[in-house]
Structure formats: C-alpha cells, structure tokens
Amino acid sequence: MKKVSILLFLIFSCGSWSQTYEEKVVASRAFIGKPVQEHMFYTIDKQPITFQSLEGENVVAYFFASWCSPCYEALENLNKVIETAPPSVRVVAISLDEDWTDLEGMLARTGFSGEVWKSADAKLAFRERLFANFSGSLPHIARIDSQGILVEGGSRVKTTEQWSAVINNNVSLAEASEI
Incomplete structure (x- = not known):
C-alpha cells in the first residue's frame, strides 16, 4: 500500500505528467510573443551562454541532436547556406545531446562549421517544450527578435532553399516550409 501511495503522489504532484497532449501544445504555443525562456547553454568551447546575451540581435536557433536522423x-543544408552567403540574422545550432562526444561526432559527420551551443539540460527543454517546441520533437527551429521575444517555432525547414529564405530573406518558418 505504501508503494501505491508513493506512486500516486508522484503522478499527481508533477503537472507535466498529468497534462494532456493538447494542454502541452497550448502551453508551448503560449511562449510565442513572450521573452525567450532563460536556459543555460554552453558554447562549443564549453563557455556558458544564454539567449539573453544575444539581445539586440535577431536569432534563428536550430535545435538538433545526434540521435535525430x-x-x-537539415544541419548539412543549413551549413551549405551559411557558407554560400552570410546570413542576415544570427544563426545558432543548439544540440540537445547529453554527451559532448555525440555532439562532436555529429558536427564532424555533417561538416557543420557555424555557431554551436549545447543545452545544459536537454531533458528539461523537451519536457517543458521550451522555445515553442509544440510537438516536443526534433529538429526544431525558433526565431527570436532583437528584443529577445520568441517570434515563431517550427520544424519543417530542411532544404537549402527553405533555410536561405529564413536566414537570408527573413521569411517566416511557416512560409519557408511551403517552398
């Protein structure tokens, strides 16, 4: 009986476990139009950094992981576009890997040479569907304006044409996904 009581306590004390899929989507969409969430990341040289340090710049953040086929x-195509023409926004590729070795292996395999950060707590980012990640999956892209406001979240930008539209021509993620 004691084990059942503990299990019930854990289930009902954690709000995100008790939310339905629809409630999680609504909560994630509510991040749009608000300041981007505070979250700790590390640069590729393992220095701490946050989105708040980028205030004053328009940012496109591409969230990925080595276990996401x-x-x-998409990361290879993003790299091709960045190498072809300097983006009109700051582009940050953000790993949600737990392990640095997995991240480094993916970067070597894709040849990505742009700015890379690694989440300090990838599980939290997924569980809370941060950065308007409605589906709670990868890849995920977020646009943040120069005032640090989360403008848009999406996941369907993959081709070089789509990436070019987003990072060079300021096309929305929704519009770019139709290209």
Missing part, C-alpha cells in the same frame, strides 16, 4: 540532412 532528420537533423543530419
């Missing part, structure tokens, strides 16, 4: 092609 569609992320490889």
Whole structure:
C-alpha cells in the first residue's frame, strides 16, 4: 500500500505528467510573443551562454541532436547556406545531446562549421517544450527578435532553399516550409 501511495503522489504532484497532449501544445504555443525562456547553454568551447546575451540581435536557433536522423540532412543544408552567403540574422545550432562526444561526432559527420551551443539540460527543454517546441520533437527551429521575444517555432525547414529564405530573406518558418 505504501508503494501505491508513493506512486500516486508522484503522478499527481508533477503537472507535466498529468497534462494532456493538447494542454502541452497550448502551453508551448503560449511562449510565442513572450521573452525567450532563460536556459543555460554552453558554447562549443564549453563557455556558458544564454539567449539573453544575444539581445539586440535577431536569432534563428536550430535545435538538433545526434540521435535525430532528420537533423543530419537539415544541419548539412543549413551549413551549405551559411557558407554560400552570410546570413542576415544570427544563426545558432543548439544540440540537445547529453554527451559532448555525440555532439562532436555529429558536427564532424555533417561538416557543420557555424555557431554551436549545447543545452545544459536537454531533458528539461523537451519536457517543458521550451522555445515553442509544440510537438516536443526534433529538429526544431525558433526565431527570436532583437528584443529577445520568441517570434515563431517550427520544424519543417530542411532544404537549402527553405533555410536561405529564413536566414537570408527573413521569411517566416511557416512560409519557408511551403517552398
């Protein structure tokens, strides 16, 4: 009986476990139009950094992980666009890997040479569906304006044409996904 009581306590004391899928989506969409959430990241040289340090810059953040197979092609295509023409926004590729070795292996495999950060707590980012990640999956892209406001979240930008539209022509993620 004691084990059952503990289990019930754990289930009902954690709000995100008791939320339905629809409630999680609504909560994630509520991040749009608000300041981007505070979250700790590390640069590729393991220095701490946050989105708040980028205030004054428009940012496109691409969230990926080495265990996400569609992320490889999208990261390769993003790299091709960045190497072809300097983006009109700051582009940050953000790993949600737990392990630095996995991240480094993915970067070597894709040849990505742009700015890379690693989440200090990837599990939290997924669980709370931070950065308007409605689906709670990867890849995920977020646009943040120069005042630090989360403008848009999405996941369907993958091709070089789509990436170019987003980072060079300021096209919305929704519009770019239709290209």
